[in-house]
Structures are given as structure tokens and as C-alpha cells.
Amino acid sequence: MTALGKLFRTTTFKLTLVYLTVFALFAAFLLGYFALNTRRLITEQITDTVNAEITGLSEQYRLGGVRRLVAVVDARARRPGSSLYLVTTFAGESLAGNVTSLPPGTLDNAGWTETAYRRLDESDSAEHPEHRALARVFQLPGGFRLLVGRDLDERERLYNIVISAGRWSIAIVIVLGLVGGLFVTRRVLRRVDAMTETTRTIMQGDLGGRLPVAGTGDELDRLAENLNLMLERIEALMHGLKEVSDNIAHDLKTPLTRLRNRAEQALRSAKKESEYRAALENTIEESDGLIRTFNALLMIARAESGQARENMSEFDAAEIAHDIGELYEPLAEEKGIALKVEAETPAPLNGNRELISQALANLVDNSIKYAEPRNGTVNGGPAEIVVRALSEGDRILLTVADSGPGIPEADRSRVIERFVRLEQSRSKPGSGLGLSLASAVARLHGGELTLADNNPGLKSIIALPRGGPVQIGG
């Protein structure tokens, strides 16, 4: 597509053409109407003047006969810019007037006629071209004929001026319209081209690209700004995805490698059946761990994609707190931790019961894992975990507070990410997905997971809007 062809094909240019045609037609109509009316008006004026003169002259004839008429005509004919006069006998012999070179027979019929003529004082036919006149021939009593007329040059000149003015103005309208249209179109086209160029580089994989914003705040700018916001979101998502796949590669490949190594080792060196059995049991255990990690990842992905929104129902968060507390209490006790639940008042909530239970279970599990006391006490006090469910304004808070070592403030937002496990905890069992899942579940419900200081210890808070997630449009 040539540059010009592209220009002509734009919407802006097509609109320009349509408007141009409409305006040009309108101007032509207006000017034509004006020209015709002017012409008609001048003709009327001429007719009126001629009629008045004929009335006047025939009155003179009636009063003073042909002699007086001739005298008056002579006098009038000599005035500059005068009308055209001719008085003839019945035979056509000229008695007075300032007109000559009339086509023969002009005077034979009374009434209006448009005719060619020359003035008497310019009878030299070579030098002066014929003029045209609108004249009236009047039959006087006694056989004389009187012709009175007006030159039509003025009318024609005016008419021509109007017509040519019309032509010029239409030409100018068209030229200016085309030039303006092309200019605007090219400007728009340039910006659209710049956007197209950027989107093309983005499509080729450069997600950092942004559409140019001219800063004028017009519709193209608004479009570009919105598209840029969309690109930012996409870039963030892609970044997250890349991080996740890197993490998955690492955290799934490590146990897979271990699994493979053990199987290989058993094949190579196991001698007795019991050794093979042990190796196989080990393999199953290891693959169970992998399956668990995989399930957790799928669950997070599902929560993040918002698919689980379908399974929302009304339930009491306090009940969940009691249930989960009850589920984990024996485990905590076994580890020397006192697990308490403080959720006396109902905290009604709209959400996915199963997922919220699991999120809370993960937090409790986490706390039990890390708040395990050494020598019976943690940080000098008895080890304890408190699970709470309370309503606060239009939010429901599910909190798990422990007296463990806590998480340094700098690491708090990081540990929520998938697979992130702090160095100190590498030795503990777990996939590093528990907090990620809790966070994904909270976000699914339009809430959030925050980690705070329990002085000492960790306080994990899931804050959820009471009415459930607000559907985000689009």
C-alpha cells in the first residue's frame, strides 16, 4: 500500500471528502440562487425604467406632437449613461435617438425585444463591438414608432462577477478542504502509525514498550493511556508467570532429581529385598510430596484465575476458626504448643468455605511448624497460638497469632510469593506454597493476607469483605 493510498483509505480522509462534497454543493446552490435572482432583479429594474420612460415620452408626444418628442428624446439621449432611444417614422426613417445598427425588422413588432445594437456615436463597426440591449418598441398614434431600451452589459457583468466569484469560492473550498483533510488525516495517521509500530514491537516480545501519548488529552491519548495500563497489567502478569515457571522448574525438578537418584541408587547397589522395598517406599513418599506440591500449585492458579468464585455460599467464619482450631489442637499439643480459639461472636461471611478453611489451616499449620518451642518455651514465654475470627466494620478478620520467631519485616511480603522459603526454614518440611495459597484465596474473595508482628512472633491476618468478592468488571 502506497503512502498516499493509505492516506486516502483512512476514515478521516473519507469523512473529509463527504463533508467537502456537501459543502461544495451547498455553496454552488447558494451562489447560483444568488446569481439568478440578481439577474432577475436587474431585468425587472430595466423593465420598470423603460416602461416609465415610454409612458413619459408618449405623454410628451400627446402634448406636443412629434416635434416635442424628438426634442425631448434628443435632450435625453445626449445625457451620459442615458437609456437607448429611437424615434422613427412609419417607414422606419430615424427621426431622433442614439441607437443604430439594429437588426432589420426590430421595429416592426411592438413589445419587448432583446436585441443587438450600436450607439450612434460609435457607428464605426470595426472598432466597437455590438452591445446587447433589452428594449420595448411602442407604436405611437400617427404611425411613429418609439423604441426605449437599456443596455444589458451591466446585468451580464454583474451576473458574470457573481458566477466567477462562485466558481472561485467553490474551488477554494475544495482546495482548502482537501489540504486540511489531508493535513488532519496525516496527523492522525502518523499517531496511529506510531501506535501500530509500538504494538508490533510489543507483539514481537518486547513487553516493555508503551504507546506514545501526545499529552493533548484527546481521544487517541485516552485510548493510548488505557492500552498502556493494560500493557502494564499484562507485563506484570507475564513477569509473575515467568517467575512461577522458574520456581516450578526449580522446586519440582529438585525433588524429581532426588527421586530419580534414589531409584538409580537402589538399582545399582541394593542387594536384599528389604533394601529394594525401602527404596520403593521412599520413591512413593517422594512422589506423594510432588503430587502435593502440584495440587497446591493448581489450587493457587485456580484461585488466582477466579474460577472458584462459582462456589460461594454464606457461612460463619467463627465456626471455621473453631473447626480448624479443633483439627489442629491435638497436633499443637503434641508439639508443646497451646492452641486457643477466640471466636465467640458469629462472623457471617460470603465465600468459598472450603478454600477459606484451607487458607486458615495453612496459616495454623505454618505457625505450628515455626512456633515449636525449644526447651519448653519460646522467647522466654510459653508457646501458644491464638486463632481469632472477628468482624471489623464490613470486613471479617481471620487471624493466627503465634509466639514463634516471626518473620523479619523485610521478608514479609516476599514469603507470600510462591516457593519462597526463608533460609532458616529450608530444613522444615513444606512446599513453600502455604502462604501463597492463603494469599490467593484472600485475593479471590477481594481481601488480602497480611503478615504483622505479634511482639514477639508472627500474626497472619486474612481480611475478607463480608459480602464476598465485588465482581470486577471486564
Add this chain to the structure above:
Amino acid sequence: MRLLVIEDDRDAADYLVKAFREVGHVADAATDGDDGLAMALGGQYDVLIVDRMLPKRDGLAVIGALRAKGMETPALILSALGQVDDRVKGLRAGGDDYLPKPYSFSELLARVEVLARRRVGRSEETVLRVGDLKLDRLSHQVHRGQDEISLQPREFRLLEYLMQHAGQVVTRTMLLENVWDYHFDPQTNVIDVHISRLRSKIDKGFSLPLLHTVRGAGYMIRDGAR
């Protein structure tokens, strides 16, 4: 027990058939939905093991067709889709249990045996007995011999479930699903601790233990004399 495995992956089907035969059951296999439906309608099976995604006729459709014909053979759905709502969909379509892939054979076996036994209708009894352990479902009282044992409500339900399936292996996930109504996998094995608490209440001080751990599978309550 006669079992029908409807599974399109021939390897998986062969593996299951072989494994079921090894533990003493009779098992057949079908590899697509139409064959599976025909075999299920024709044969006297105790439990059907149905893969969810099958060629020709979807697993849920097979179960739906069976139920429409009045066949109440218990069906366990195997599926790669393991989320709660998939499970709900499966059970709503007429399945009796749902096991996400990948599964362990011991888990599948335990569930199949529970399904097969359920037809006998033990769940209606008001007093459950295993050896000298007695659980009264109406008065919520538990006795071992002459001694009354006091249990927390959840412990009572745990024991009730175990006793309903006395002599059968009950897995940890089955307990979590049926006693706690959770379908997720707790990262730590919380169930073990509940069991050991229960065990200390019902077995401690008695010469004959009733609550047994089945290695690699789960738990079983059983009269040791048997």
C-alpha cells in the same frame, strides 16, 4: 467382590485389574464409555471404577445412563480434575465417591471396599459393636467393657465412622472428608494425632488393642480375636 474398571488408558486399566486380582477380587476392564456401559448393564458388579474422561461416552454420562436405567451399583469416579467443584459435579451426576488422580492403590482399594460394603446397610444400626467396644449412636455413649469412655464430639464422630467400617481400611483422606468434611490435603498429618488421642482413650489399659494402623494405607478398627 466383582469390580469393573472403565478406564481408557490401557496401562492404568491393566494395572488396576491386576492389583485388584492380587488382593482377591474379580476385576474386568472396559476402555471406552460405550463398552463400559454395556458391561456394567450386563454384569453383576459390586462396584464400578469409572474414569471421568472416556472416549465415546464421558464417565459421568455412563453413570447417568446407568442410574436412569435404575442400576444402583456404587460408582467411584477417577479424575485428573481434582478440585472441589469437580468433585461436587461428579457426585451430583450419580457418582458415590470421587478420587482425583494420581491416587494410591491402597486409597482406591479402601474406598472401593467401603462402597461395596455400604450396600449391606450397616449405617442404619443404632448401636455399633467391635469386640467389647460399644457405641450408642442415640445416647452418644461409648463403653469399653463396663467402663464408660467420654469422648469429645469430634472424637465420637471419628470413632463412629471407624466402627461403621469395622474390619475395613479407612484412609486419612477418607477420615478428613467424612469426619471433618474437608477435601483439602492438610500439609501436616493432623489426622494421625487425632487417632492417637482416640486410641489412648479406647485402647489404653486394655490388653487387646482394637484400633490398628495399617501401614501405608490408614487405620482399621477390628476385633483382635477375629
